[in-house]
Amino acid sequence: MGARETWRKFVNVFMFSLTGLCAFTAVGFLFFILGYLLWNGGRALNWAFLTHLPTPVGEAGGGMANAIVGSAKLLLLASLVGIPPGFLGGVYLGEFGGKTFSFLVRYTTDLLNGVPSIVVGIFAYTIVVLPLRHFSTLAGGLALGVMMIPIAVRSTEESLRTVPQTLREGALALGASKWKTVATVVVPAAGRGIVTGFVLDLARVAGETAPLLFTAFSNRFWSPGWNQPTASLPVMVFTYAISPYEDWHRQAWAAGLVLLLLVLVTNIAARLLVSGRMSVPQV
Amino acid sequence: MTATSNAVTVLKATEESPSLGRGATPRAQLDFKLRVAGLNFYYGAKQALYDIGLQILVHRITALIGPSGCGKTTFLRTLNRMYETVPRARAEGAVLLDDEDVLAMDVVSLRRRVGMVFQKSNPFPKSIFDNVAYGLKVNGTRRKGALAEAVERSLRRAALWDEVKGQLHKSAYALSGGQQQRLCIARALAVDPEVLLLDEPCSALDPIATAKIEELLFDLKETCTIIIVTHNMQQAARVANDTGFFLLGRLIEFNRTEMIFKTPARRETEDYITGRFG
Secondary structure, eight states: OOHHHHHHHHHHHHHHHHHHHHHHHHHHHHHHHHHHHHHHHHHHOOHHHHHSOBOOTTOOOBOOHHHHHHHHHHHHHHHHHHHHHHHHHHHIIIIIOOHHHHHHHHHHHHHHHHSOHHHHHHHHIIIIIHHHTSOOHHHHHHHHHHHHHHHHHHHHHHHHHTSOHHHHHHHHHTTOOHHHHIIIIIHHHHHHHHHHHHHHHHHHHHTOOHHHHTTTOOOSSOOOSSSSOOOOHHHHHHHHHTSSOHHHHHHHHHHHHHHHHHHHHHHHHHHHHHHTSOOOOOO | OHHHHHHHHHHHHHOOOOSSOTTOOOGGGOOEEEEEEEEEEEETTEEEEEEEEEEEETTOEEEEEOSTTSSHHHHHHHHTTGGGGSTTEEEEEEEEETTEETTTSOHHHHHHHEEEEOSSOOOOSSBHHHHHHHHHHHTTOOOHHHHHHHHHHHHHHTTOHHHHGGGTTSBGGGSOHHHHHHHHHHHHHTTOOSEEEEESTTTTSOHHHHHHHHHHHHHHTTTOEEEEEOSOHHHHHHHOSEEEEEETTEEEEEEEHHHHHHSOSSHHHHHHHTTSOO
């Protein structure tokens, strides 16, 4: 066996081990965080946590029912604000766009995606909180919704690009207009990917804390309607984790776990919703 | 635009036919479904077809043969203007469907009259039923009964009904390759096209599936005018009444199939069909 061959084999084994090790480290961190969260959050999680309001400082027990509902409302509003323009914008880019304008839109969405979340928070603060003179679910939902738009646009566009051109031609050749082709063949064929993109998008903003601090603010009580400050899980995690009370620390872990479960349930529900649909087999 | 309009006028007025010369039935007794004259085609600056002229008879099968890149698929896609999906592609010249100018008419109504089956079967990610009903639905047919009837009729015409009748709600992807291609034919037939264009419909199929589709074409001829692009010369010889030979963007020869294969008039045609090149 020559020296070159030995060297080649060594490099081969070395690179294989290195990539494998890095892949292991990548998932390792995730599993570590997940396990830590499950361990600490799971111990603090109980029925009262899900159904009761926070108790006054110094009083043990209580829960974060208002923050769970608050987060759910914020995410619902964010979806209503972010998904329609994100989806249709993505359809435009993927199916209709001309060169120059598409480039502009793509570039802008990438830029918007890079805007720090706290800046988006200032934006919502300025156009909703200041005129209304108080914090509200509305302002928080708007901030999160705006943050959802760029990813919704790009993930929709990417999903549409995976649809084979032959399907579009098949529909056009049957006398379907461009719009009919997109609406009845291309979008359904990409449906699963599009919905997965939205769910990931939602999961990303579900944990956003900074823009909520001065839009939705927080609330120790229920927040009826859409026009009052509301508690949310990420802000509760922040508030409780930096407090000096041991009991609150435990509840912060539980809140983190509930947030994770909320995202997980949404994810599973969305996948079930589209799993019955037929999709294009990958070739 | 004026060049095209002029060519159309000339073609309509003179009824001059450059094709089907030797041994063909006299012009007066023939009924042409498609007439093409002076057709030039460009992809951007690159010219793909040069001065194509031919006339296609109604209720016959016409095969287009020639080596890869010779323009036969481009020509086929001119007949239902599918080339319009390619940016900067354009056609100039006269293409008449009956007496209507193909290049100027409404593209949606053109494609309802001129159906197309593609090289690779492309069923939609829908059920078998919804695939066949698609063309009718986008054309505005909503009534359940009418749809069901048309789906059955089209599947029967495509010789697929007996194989799928119990499972119309199943995904089209559950079918085999040959069945998928026949499904695509059924889908095209559902809107009752006058002309059916087939772009190498059997190139991805085994001989048994190919034989089924060829058989099918003979039956469809009764109701449709069929134009088939094929790389397989035996297939052209088996199924086609007329055959056109394309080379480097030009129509070298167009005649009855037996003339093309037995006594080709042009040297290039003879070289190609005897396998000297291509």
